[in-house]
Amino acid sequence: MPSSAIREAFESVPSPAVLREIVPIVRDEVNRSAAVRCSTCSMRNVCTPPGLTAEELSRVDSIVCTTRTVRRGDTLFRSGDLFQYLYAVRAGSFKTVIVHSDGREQVTGFQITGETLGLDGIYTGRHNGDVVALEDSVVCVISFLQLETVCREIHTMQHHVHRLMSGEIVRESRLMMLLGTMRADQRVAAFLLNLSQRFKALGYSSAEFHLRMTRREIGCYLGMKLETVSRTLSRFQRDRLLDAQGKQIRILDPEGLAACV
Template identity: 55%
Template sequence: MTIPPTIQVACSNCNLRELCMPAGLQPEDLRRIDGLVKTRRKLRRRETLFHNGDKFTSLYAIRTGVFKTRVASDDGRDQVTGFQMAGEIMGLDGIVNARHNCDAVALEDSEVCIIPFERVEALSREVPALQRHVHQVMSREIVRENGVLLLLGSMRAEERMAAFLLNLVQRLHARGFSRSEVILRMTREEIGSYLGLKLETISRTLSKFSEDGIVDVQQRNLRILDAQALQRIVNPPGR
């Protein structure tokens, strides 16, 4: 069955509105923001939403699914720079020089809302709440990137994996999913690329967590049995 590339949409009827749109909007402002998103796009697993070097025209709010962003490292390998999920916005990397500087790839069948950036800029001048929201989204990206640098620069393998799992389930819980169970849409190799660890280290660390009764792992199904133990790994007593 062929999936239509675009579908008309209204933000006011979306159950993710509180995640990717400003809170507390007046009805009139919400109607105006509805005009920002004219279309949705569906992507198959492993399909690329945009490529490094593509012209920047739009932001993309993830409606369903999970994505990874990646860049090519100096030795030609793909370096995963992040994992994005429903309610999050992609494409901010293109604002700087009007070109995307990474690839965005769907890790499962997904759907995004396409938000032309020219409309965002124009409406931001008229709806201050939207402008503040865009700034907050950009600020969150900066904070996230700083967190990744801290992760890669100062943490041992077990600390990196524990921090990754805690962050993942917290983000999913904010979207109505379980606080302790997750289906890993990314491969262990992709997790290793993101965390700066070899595939063998990822597998060994998960096996140790399982042996210690901290997590239960069945292929891509992961259940956190002891969240406090993960917290202690990230923030050991006395540190």
């Protein structure tokens, strides 16, 4: 949609349907900031394959349109929004959630720095779920159309994107195994150990971290009620596997936790 169309749309009072189309686009337009450089980004290694030439890197730079800031509780995009961009979390964290018409919700993932958002939109051209910031966060905005172009030019980049998508498929199938076969304590243990690993990979402590999500959101991700999450954490604490002060988690016995799973 060209910006002239956006202007026209606002000359009369836009319908909710039209607003739904335009708002995410406008958000991205107005937030467009000075050129974002992948070539100097510390997260470069997660967005691009290793071994790109300087020339190739600057080609990649050219397709990262902008960064966007999303405040805690706000959505990056919602189910039904037109798909145009992929997003890379630069700072902060998000949840992806699918809402059924009857109000049931399922959190399908939590994304932290260096992880990808928006791949669900390619299939139909519209996003399949909502993405909500768990804290004030920043994402890089990548035009998917331009990404496809770059992938036709640079083999390694093409394969990198394919790996990214396949990784999402593998991640989801692991979560399906968790939801399908594990009991409550196993699920919580697996969840904490997975987070722990991801924090470690970012250079943070694997033993102590701050949960950005509520017990309800954890439960919604693990397929159980918030009370069960709370009880399980209390039990782990009683068993000296961890120390939980609200959202602050300290893992005391990672092997013991791993033995649960």
